[in-house]
Amino acid sequence: MPMRPRSTARPDPTARMLRTARTVRTAVSRAGILARLMPRRVRMRLTLLYGLLFVVSGAVLLTITYLLVNRPNSTVLVSRRGGSGSPGDAGVRMYRRDEVPGAVDSFAHEQQQQAVRQHAAEMQHLLTQSGIALAIMAVIAIGLGWLVAGRVLRPLRTITTTVQRISAHNVHERLAVDGPGDELKDLADTVDGLLGRLEAALDSHKRFVANAAHELRTPLTVEHALLEESLIDREATVDSFRANFERLLTLSEQQARLLESLLTLSGSERGLDRREPLDLAELTDDVVLASRQEADRRGLRVEPHIEPAFIWGDDALVERLVANLLDNAMGYNAPDGWVTVVTGVRDGRAFLRVANTGPRIPPAGVNRLFEPFQRLGRTADNGHHGLGLSIVRSIAAAHDATLNAHARPQGGLVVEVGFPLRTPAAPLTHQVTAERPGMPTADGRAHSPLGHSI
Known part of the structure; x- marks a missing residue:
């Protein structure tokens, strides 16, 4: 009989999707x-x-x-009578189940x-x-x-x-679980450590808010006094109004810089949204050139020793880091002082070092300078609010960079930031050593090619 042709129709995809669903x-x-x-x-x-x-x-x-x-028993006990006819031949014999003879006694069965x-x-x-x-x-x-x-x-x-x-009001309390050092004790100690960090963060936040409120309240009070003086003084002249308005404008600019610094600090603490290839030397050179006029006005010598240092990061934040370090070095300096700015590569990391002369700083108080609104009695004449170095610390943390600072024995500060190194397509980096001309010594100064300290 003829064979029926095999169907070549493919299954319906919709039906298969419905079955899968x-x-x-x-x-x-x-x-x-x-x-x-x-x-x-x-x-x-x-x-x-x-x-x-x-x-x-x-x-x-x-x-x-x-x-x-x-377990099954593989043997059978069979009673037999004397097969040889002798009366003493009767007894019990052990057989395997598959070897039992046919003439088994019915009683034994x-x-x-x-x-x-x-x-x-x-x-x-x-x-x-x-x-x-x-x-x-x-x-x-x-x-x-x-x-x-x-x-x-x-x-x-x-x-x-x-x-x-535990809440914000009693965050100082701890679990303090006693007992053997097992997993539950480790968990309790971990929670205690977390509560300690939260307490420190809350205290820092409270101090930050109080200091920010104080920094904002002072110029507002001065502005209110200037406006009130202009309204009350019936004999005010155009010159007095102009002087008051100039002071108001200066106060407004200081508040704008303070708000901008607060926004930068908040943004850098959130981390980086993007990373791009950067040359730390190029950014530093631009900042140094932009600060020449301010350095000349203050009578300071800015001595750059720039070598290529390739990193990954946010160009705006890194430029702000360099600008804040340089601004801090010039703002808290001594008459006829100097500032050295060095970039390069050392020990597999790109680094930026800024050193300056200035008033002596207690070695124990250097770390406090990186807290918001901390000046340690230092004074600056350009409206510094004590946020520059705290912004530097936040930007460095966002770039996974190390931050080291120490006070110079003669006065002033040395700050060094080490960034993770980016290897460029062309090997343009130069290894920086302490013996090379232009490198700073332990006190932050730089050696000139002639061998004397600058």
């Missing part, structure tokens, strides 16, 4: 049901886990015991059948009693599991209760 929906539904059936409390889950492990272990043990006891039935009954009795014992021990194991789980979770409940009670 139904399968996924069914799986998700089953997973949701299982999730709802699972107990929500950890103590209940641990109790069920302990009970289940005991039941499984007990069932495996009973199964092994049953199989060992129920009945004994064998009775032994088999008795063995089966004993095994059934053993199985029943073992099942009852397993059920009783399962109940006991669940009860003991409930108690053990509660005992294990007691420190966690204490930690949870204490953490829920």
Whole structure:
């Protein structure tokens, strides 16, 4: 008979997608049901886990015991009478089951059948009693599991209760969990460390807000006094109005710089949104050129020693870092002082070093200079608010850079920022060593090619 042609029609993609969607929906539904059936409390889950492990272990043990006891006997005891005719030849002989002779005594056969039935009954009795014992021990194991789980979770409940009670008003409290150095003790110590960091952050935030409010309130008070003076003075002239307006304009510019610094500090603490290839030397050279006029006005010598240093980062933030370091070095300086700016590569990192003369700084107070609104008694004549170095620290942290600073014994400060090095396509970097001309010494000064300190 003729063969029917095989269908070459492909399955409908829409139907296949619908079947796949139904399968996924069914799986998700089953997973949701299982999730709802699972107990929500950890103590209940641990109790069920302990009970289940005991039941499984007990069932495996009973199964092994049953199989060992129920091993089939491969021998048969057969009573025989003397086959050779001698009266002393009667006795019991042991045969394998497959070797039992056909002429087996009927009494021995009945004994064998009775032994088999008795063995089966004993095994059934053993199985029943073992099942009852397993059920009783399962109940006991669940009860003991409930108690053990509660005992294990007691420190966690204490930690949870204490953490829920701690707020911004009593963040100084600690868990202070005693006991062996186990995982729960490590967890409690970790939470205590977190609370300590939160307390320090809250204190720093409070000081920052108080200092910012003070910095903003002072010029506002002066502005209010100037405006009030202009309104009250009936004999005010155009020159007096102009003088007051100039002072108001200066105060407004200072407040604008303060707000801009606060915004920069807030933005740098959030981290970087983008990273691009940068040449630290190029950015530093631009900042130094832009500050020449201000340095000449102050009577300061700015001595750059710029070498290529390629990094990844945000050009605006890195430029702000360099500008703040240079502005700080010029703002807190001495008459006829100097500022050295050095860039290069050392120990596999790109670095920027800014050193300056100026008033002596206590070595123990150098780190405080990088806190917001900290000046340590230093004075500047251009409206510094004490945010420059704190912005430097935040920008350095956002670029995974190291920040080191120390006071010069003769007065002034040395600040060095080390950036992760970016290897450029062309090897244009130069390794900087302490013996090369123009490198700063331990006090931050630079050596000239003639060998004397600049």
